């Protein structure tokens with residue numbers, strides 16, 4: 001049973017002076033089966049949102065759950081601020097569904113059953129599918 005009453009809070013993932021700069025990236029995944037304690041010590045959420053070694057932007061958004069199950073979503077404002085309201089809704093849907101306990105693979109499998117065919121672009125395909133199928137736009 002999914003607990004839909006828990007609170008989810010959004011923060012600026014690029015804010016190195018704020019919560020993103022004080023939150024260890026690995027700690028976002030403490031409740032995930034992929035969590036490995038003590039990896040990448042000192043690497044923060046803000047670091048993860050900084051451009052990668054090739055100057056590319058990384059994620060538009062990422063979710064973490066703390067030890068008591070409260071959820072935080074870090075977003076990249078410069079991405080979201082260029083999105084339509086429809087695409088922003090799709091992004092929020094994507095992160096909220098993670099918060100409800102479903103990881104990308106499970107969401108993609110559910111979408112596959114409705115005709116969704118992944119093109120190997122990763123997690124962003126989920127946001128694309130919600131945006132296209134629910135709202136008729138990718139922008």
Ligand SMILES: [Zn+2]
Pocket residue numbers: 094098103104123126
């Ligand atoms: Zn995802």
